[in-house]
Amino acid sequence: MLSIENITHSIDAWLNRAFSPAMATLLEGLLVGLGAITLFALLGLVLVLMERKVSAYMQIRLGPNRVGPGGSLQTLADTLKLAMKEGLVPDGADKFLFNLAPFVVIVVAMLILVPIAFAKGTQIWDINIGILYVSSVSSLSVIGILMAGWASNNKYSLLGAMRSGAQIVSYELSAGFAVLSIVVLTGSLRISDIINSQQDGWWIFKGHIPAVIAFIIFIIAVTAETNRAPFDLAEAESELTAGFHTEYSGMRFALFFLAEYVNIFIVCSIAATLFLGGWMPLHIGHWTGFNHVMDYIPSSIWFVGKTFFLIFVIMWFRWTFPRLRIDQLLNLEWKYLLPLSLINLLLMTLITIKGWHF
Numbered sequence: 001m002l003s004i005e006n007i008t009h010s011i012d013a014w015l016n017r018a019f020s021p022a023m024a025t026l027l028e029g030l031l032v033g034l035g036a037i038t039l040f041a042l043l044g045l046v047l048v049l050m051e052r053k054v055s056a057y058m059q060i061r062l063g064p065n066r067v068g069p070g071g072s073l074q075t076l077a078d079t080l081k082l083a084m085k086e087g088l089v090p091d092g093a094d095k096f097l098f099n100l101a102p103f104v105v106i107v108v109a110m111l112i113l114v115p116i117a118f119a120k121g122t123q124i125w126d127i128n129i130g131i132l133y134v135s136s137v138s139s140l141s142v143i144g145i146l147m148a149g150w151a152s153n154n155k156y157s158l159l160g161a162m163r164s165g166a167q168i169v170s171y172e173l174s175a176g177f178a179v180l181s182i183v184v185l186t187g188s189l190r191i192s193d194i195i196n197s198q199q200d201g202w203w204i205f206k207g208h209i210p211a212v213i214a215f216i217i218f219i220i221a222v223t224a225e226t227n228r229a230p231f232d233l234a235e236a237e238s239e240l241t242a243g244f245h246t247e248y249s250g251m252r253f254a255l256f257f258l259a260e261y262v263n264i265f266i267v268c269s270i271a272a273t274l275f276l277g278g279w280m281p282l283h284i285g286h287w288t289g290f291n292h293v294m295d296y297i298p299s300s301i302w303f304v305g306k307t308f309f310l311i312f313v314i315m316w317f318r319w320t321f322p323r324l325r326i327d328q329l330l331n332l333e334w335k336y337l338l339p340l341s342l343i344n345l346l347l348m349t350l351i352t353i354k355g356w357h358f
Contacts, residue, residue, distance in 0.1 A: 008122055032124055036110050040262055047261040048075045050308075051315055058319045079254065087250035090153055097151035102248070102255035104144030109262045111137045115191045116269050119279045119300035123191070130191035131179055134270060135172075138225075141263070142168045145234070148256070149244040160243025163326055164234035168225050170333040175221035177341035181207075181214040181348040182274045191273060198277040200285055208356065210348040215275045217341055222267035223314055224329065226260060230321040231329055268310035272303065276310075279303040 011031070015024040049064065049072065056063025064071030089095055115130035117123040127133055142165050149161020183189060185207055186197045197203075203211050224231035235243030245256045272278060279299035283291045324332070 036113055039113075040106075040110070040258060043262055043265050044079070044258045045075045047265065047311065048078070048257075050311070051261075051318075054312065054315045055319045058316075082254040083251060085250040087252050088247075090247045092153040093247065094151040094153070097147050098247075099252070101144045101148035101151060102252045102259075104147060105141055105259040106255050106262075108137060108141045108144065109259050109266065111140075112266050116266070117191050117195060117273065117278055118269075118303055119298070122279075122300070126190065126192050129189045131183060131189045131194070131274075135176055135179065138266075139168075139172060141259075145244050148248070152244075152247040154247050156240045156242075157244050157246045160234045160236075160240045160246070163240075164227055164244060166326075167227075167231060167233060167329055167333075170330060171221040171224040171231075171337075174217050174333060174337040174341045175225060177338075177345050178214040178218035178221065179270075179274060181210060181345055184345070184348050184352050185211070191278075195273060195278040195280050198280050198283075200283055202275065202277040202280070202282070204275040207348070208351060210344050210351060211275065213340070213344045214348065215271070217337055217344070218271055218275070219310070219313065220337065221333075222271065223317055224333070226263045226267060226314075228260075228264065228314060229318040230323050232323060233326050233329055236323060264311055264314060265307065268314065269303070269307045271310050272306035276306045277302075278306075 012024075012028065015027055018024075019027065052063045052071075052074070064074035067074045067077045089098055112134055114124045115127050115133055117126075145164045145168075146161045149157045149159075149164075152158070182194065182203055185203060186194045188194060188197075198206070200206075204215050205211075207214075227234045234240075235245065240246070245253055248256060279302050281291070281294035281297060281299070281302055283294060
């Protein structure tokens with residue numbers, strides 16, 4: 001199978017030949033950190049432009065079309081504008097927490113990248129509790145949001161932060177049960193084991209109806225967790241100005257903006273890994289010829305294609321559905337999604353015990 005595994009192994013071998021083991025490990029860590037920062041910058045540029053183009057297409061208009069070929073440099077121009085703006089701190093704000101909050105949110109997003117397999121053999125750390133690690137670390141992002149809302153000394157910001165905390169804590173339950181459905185099927189929390197278990201077919205096809213239900217619940221829940229429309233109550237412009245980041249400007253605001261799109265990429269990559277095989281090509285049972293042809297497509301292309309397809313679906317939600325009220329949002333979770341998730345997990349457990357999955 002074609003992949004970038006050989007490149008990573010070559011870099012590792014060269015560093016270990018040229019430097020001592022401790023220095024080689026340090027340099028590899030620096031390269032990984034630089035790669036993560038570069039990935040974040042590219043994701044910000046690409047996803048913001050994608051959002052604008054998708055919304056323009058759905059609203060039958062052109063979208064960005066002046067800066068660069070086809071408007072391709074519009075996001076870069078916006079980034080330069082934000083970089084040159086003055087970062088203001090409101091009177092009465094807690095300056096330390098106000099400045100710390102954007103960095104907490106972006107650092108949490110970086111930490112979640114650790115167990116994600118971007119291609120075959122391309123993973124920062126294949127930790128044996130990968131899914132548990134992602135679920136645990138992703139919960140920390142709400143601390144940065146609450147910190148920003150409280151430290152801003154603004155009632156709109158505090159209301160937005162409290163709303164965000166309520167919906168993130170609520171929808172984490174349904175997302176967690178959807179993830180557990182796949183963990184039950186694979187019997188492992190390790191990301192690589194979950195991907196390898198889909199070598200003869202993705203779980204969304206092999207896991208029967210409960211896998212499809214878990215996938216739908218997961219997509220709805222992570223859309224709410226990332227504060228995306230129609231669940232963007234934390235920054236509802238018509239009610240709260242801009243919610244928890246109302247008082248932020250310049251690069252501090254840019255960090256919040258970047259973190260939102262990076263989190264969309266992360267949750268979609270997790271969904272692609274759990275339900276669509278991650279970097280694993282589409283294999284169908286014992287169709288040897290078909291499977292062999294699919295293997296010619298690089299694993300990184302499979303991963304990126306699946307992830308960006310799910311990102312498009314989440315963007316589709318934003319430009320299709322109107323924003324819910326906060327009571328409707330919480331009713332959806334506690335009265336409908338959570339009971340359905342519990343019943344679905346029981347069904348998936350029964351299917352696994354009986355061996356009824358493909």
